[in-house]
């Protein structure tokens with residue numbers, strides 16, 4: 253743990269992430285890197301350079317990649333890990349985390365979430381505001397679980413999948429890697445092919 257936290261990405265998601273970091277009260281200084289030169293400050297915090305500048309702070313900062321797009325977040329975070337940067341997870345103090353829950357590096361757990369016992373969450377995931385993940389879920393790396401998602405027990409979600417706002421997943425379902433599940437969708441059966449799924453119950457819409 254270092255004194256400084258550098259957050260990559262100063263837009264909407266970055267601000268929510270910074271707010272969590274402030275509330276965690278672990279870093280003396282919290283700043284952003286962002287490739288958009290027109291942004292000078294975000295949430296009252298300084299933007300000190302671009303993503304590529306991260307490596308110059310290797311020995312003095314912890315890092316968090318706050319990019320909403322799963323693929324871009326994965327590319328940046330994996331480069332950081334490969335080059336030895338210390339990537340941390342950020343967990344809102346008002347998230348409810350059960351016993352034997354595992355949360356890997358680079359994952360953000362937003363306010364009001366409930367993660368029940370024995371659920372495992374991979375690297376670089378977003379568990380967004382007020383999502384509820386029940387017991388024994390297996391969430392692979394770089395998944396985004398949008399605000400208000402509800403998952404029942406014992407299900408699995410493959411790498412890089414995006415669950416849209418307010419979607420609902422029944423117990424024991426398996427969703428493969430590379431899926432998009434639409435806002436308000438209901439998943440009651442396994443999804444075995446990458447694609448975009450919407451509706452109640454879901455149907456595939458990208459072919």
Ligand SMILES: CC(=O)SCCNC(=O)CCNC(=O)[C@H](O)C(C)(C)COP(=O)(O)OP(=O)(O)OC[C@H]1O[C@@H](n2cnc3c(N)ncnc32)[C@H](O)[C@@H]1OP(=O)(O)O
Pocket residue numbers: 380398399415416417418432433434435436437448449450451457
């Ligand atoms: C803090 C934050 O903001 S986190 C971000 C939260 N945001 C979200 O959760 C957004 C979720 N995104 C969606 O639901 C999107 O509509 C997606 C990803 C499912 C699909 O987006 P696209 O690939 O652009 O599909 P597109 O808009 O062309 O829709 C394809 C068809 O599916 C329908 N459709 C799209 N989304 C939904 C939905 N959520 N429920 C029902 N039908 C839908 C469209 O009406 C369209 O139907 P049509 O062909 O009969 O006209």
